[in-house]
Amino acid sequence: MYIKDLSLHEEKEITLQGWAANKRESKGLVFIILRDGTGLCQCVVDANKVSEEIFAHAQKVSLETSLSITGTVVKDDRQVGGYELQATSVTIIGGSVDYPIAKKEHGVEFLMDHRHLWLRSQRQWAIMKIRNRIIYSIHQFFQEEGYIQMDAPLFTANASEGTSTLFETDFYGEPSYLSQSGQLYGEAMAMAMGKIYTFGPTFRAEKSKTRRHLSEFWMIEPEMAFHDIFQNMDVIEAFLRKVVSDVLAECKNELAIIGRDTALLENIVKPFPRLTYDEAVKIIKGEENVNGVNAIESLEEELKKVVARMEEVKAEIAEREEKIKVPGMKKGEIGFNQAKIDKLKQELADLEEDQRNIPGWLNSARNFEYGNDFGGSDETVITRLFDRPIMVYNWPHEVKAFYLKRDPNNSHFARGVDVLAPEGYGEIVGGGERETDLTLLVDKINEHKLPMEAFEWYLDLRRFGSVPHAGFGLGLERLVTWVCKLPHVRESIPFPRMYGRLKP
Numbered sequence: 001m002y003i004k005d006l007s008l009h010e011e012k013e014i015t016l017q018g019w020a021a022n023k024r025e026s027k028g029l030v031f032i033i034l035r036d037g038t039g040l041c042q043c044v045v046d047a048n049k050v051s052e053e054i055f056a057h058a059q060k061v062s063l064e065t066s067l068s069i070t071g072t073v074v075k076d077d078r079q080v081g082g083y084e085l086q087a088t089s090v091t092i093i094g095g096s097v098d099y100p101i102a103k104k105e106h107g108v109e110f111l112m113d114h115r116h117l118w119l120r121s122q123r124q125w126a127i128m129k130i131r132n133r134i135i136y137s138i139h140q141f142f143q144e145e146g147y148i149q150m151d152a153p154l155f156t157a158n159a160s161e162g163t164s165t166l167f168e169t170d171f172y173g174e175p176s177y178l179s180q181s182g183q184l185y186g187e188a189m190a191m192a193m194g195k196i197y198t199f200g201p202t203f204r205a206e207k208s209k210t211r212r213h214l215s216e217f218w219m220i221e222p223e224m225a226f227h228d229i230f231q232n233m234d235v236i237e238a239f240l241r242k243v244v245s246d247v248l249a250e251c252k253n254e255l256a257i258i259g260r261d262t263a264l265l266e267n268i269v270k271p272f273p274r275l276t277y278d279e280a281v282k283i284i285k286g287e288e289n290v291n292g293v294n295a296i297e298s299l300e301e302e303l304k305k306v307v308a309r310m311e312e313v314k315a316e317i318a319e320r321e322e323k324i325k326v327p328g329m330k331k332g333e334i335g336f337n338q339a340k341i342d343k344l345k346q347e348l349a350d351l352e353e354d355q356r357n358i359p360g361w362l363n364s365a366r367n368f369e370y371g372n373d374f375g376g377s378d379e380t381v382i383t384r385l386f387d388r389p390i391m392v393y394n395w396p397h398e399v400k401a402f403y404l405k406r407d408p409n410n411s412h413f414a415r416g417v418d419v420l421a422p423e424g425y426g427e428i429v430g431g432g433e434r435e436t437d438l439t440l441l442v443d444k445i446n447e448h449k450l451p452m453e454a455f456e457w458y459l460d461l462r463r464f465g466s467v468p469h470a471g472f473g474l475g476l477e478r479l480v481t482w483v484c485k486l487p488h489v490r491e492s493i494p495f496p497r498m499y500g501r502l503k504p
């Protein structure tokens with residue numbers, strides 16, 4: 001019996017099993033909010049209706065005690081979930097003394113140290129439900145489109161995305177590396193099966209703390225024979241559209257719990273703007289506007305607005321702090337003002353962060369050098385101007401991976417495509433059409449100083465029945481982070497692994 005199914009059992013006696021998410025007592029009544037992983041339900045234990053022994057059990061319940069409660073299901077729209085359980089029996093399964101995560105605010109490092117318990121909180125629960133829905137929709141999309149799921153090895157003998165982020169490990173005395181991407185194997189599988197996708201963990205030694213980088217993350221990598229870069233972009237667009245629409249349709253409750261404003265996510269139904277690298281650079285540098293908005297000027301204006309608003313907020317905080325100091329103010333009014341002050345302080349903290357960040361964005365936009373890859377700031381600058389994901393394609397070949405096809409119309413460019421998510425999130429997908437020219441590929445492997453011998457099998461794919469093909473990689477956690485509008489990627493995965501965090 002699960003809380004999510006209570007509506008099927010109105011007025012009947014049932015038994016729920018779960019954990020106490022909250023408990024309060026008043027005048028012969030104990031109210032327990034039970035959590036069972038599918039939802040929350042208030043259970044009322046009335047001293048007049050149960051034995052003394054049972055009531056004593058209920059009184060002993062503390063935060064995160066596990067228990068089983070039997071009672072009658074009563075419809076009550078005022079309660080969380082819309083139902084209440086009027087208990088006839090309470091049995092404690094496992095006690096919980098001094099649960100470390102109390103109601104008061106904890107710092108994020110404390111919560112991360114207690115990730116194994118933090119996962120039980122409502123917000124984390126909602127994020128994990130959305131992550132689960134995304135995974136489900138990913139499989140649904142590819143399976144329904146006739147893709148075969150295959151799995152790439154995780155122990156590999158070579159790099160695929162450049163050598164700087166490899167985790168080295170020992171494979172029976174031979175050096176080996178944890179996979180950065182399943183793509184090269186995906187290409188081999190696509191030559192066998194036509195359209196495939198891999199979905200597995202990937203590893204990158206990213207020795208810096210950013211809000212976008214994990215050391216271990218899950219990647220979905222489709223690879224399609226007989227597809228060029230434009231067909232690849234069509235697949236990316238249809239794929240993201242389905243996944244995000246499904247979340248909007250199926251996770252309304254979860255999105256509400258985390259307070260996600262979904263207005264921008266709804267735009268996923270509109271076509272994604274496709275820009276060449278050259279066009280994107282002009283926008284970043286402020287040489288070209290987007291719908292009349294200039295990247296540099298809009299940032300300058302934003303900065304001015306931030307500073308002005310900071311002054312207003314500071315003044316209002318000071319004013320309210322003076323007000324509550326005056327003796328004689330009613331308790332309720334003090335509480336009201338204190339709540340306002342707390343809210344304003346939070347706003348001020350956000351504004352201060354903007355004040356710190358915007359000059360950096362401005363600086364990197366003004367000084368962007370044509371030919372460079374985009375950094376996090378550049379992605380923020382350009383995606384701020386759009387209300388949906390954008391696709392940037394045709395990158396200078398020097399800044400992209402060795403396997404990307406050179407643009408037949410202009411050999412300076414490689415046929416790579418990055419999808420950048422709006423609201424400042426930046427890259428969520430990287431992909432492109434693959435090089436089929438054996439000579440160009442060999443040159444690139446040498447240029448990147450990769451061990452040719454480890455790539456002989458990969459070159460075979462060009463020697464025996466080579467065909468145009470393309471694919472992409474979506475970082476699952478980057479997508480979850482954007483869809484949930486999380487401040488940091490660490491909350492998008494059950495147990496994050498990143499620079500400085502290996503436990504719990």
Ligand code: 4AD
Nearest residue numbers: 181183213214217221428429430431472473475478
């Ligand atoms: O752009 P990347 O490096 O591309 C590849 O690995 C290709 N082989 C994919 C392909 O074409 N099959 O990585 C793809 C995506 C990024 O767009 C990003 O979403 C995610 O993987 N990603 C990370 N996510 C979290 N932490 C990191 N350190 C990530 N590095 C990449």
Ligand code: MG
Nearest residue numbers: 418427429430
């Ligand atoms: Mg990339």
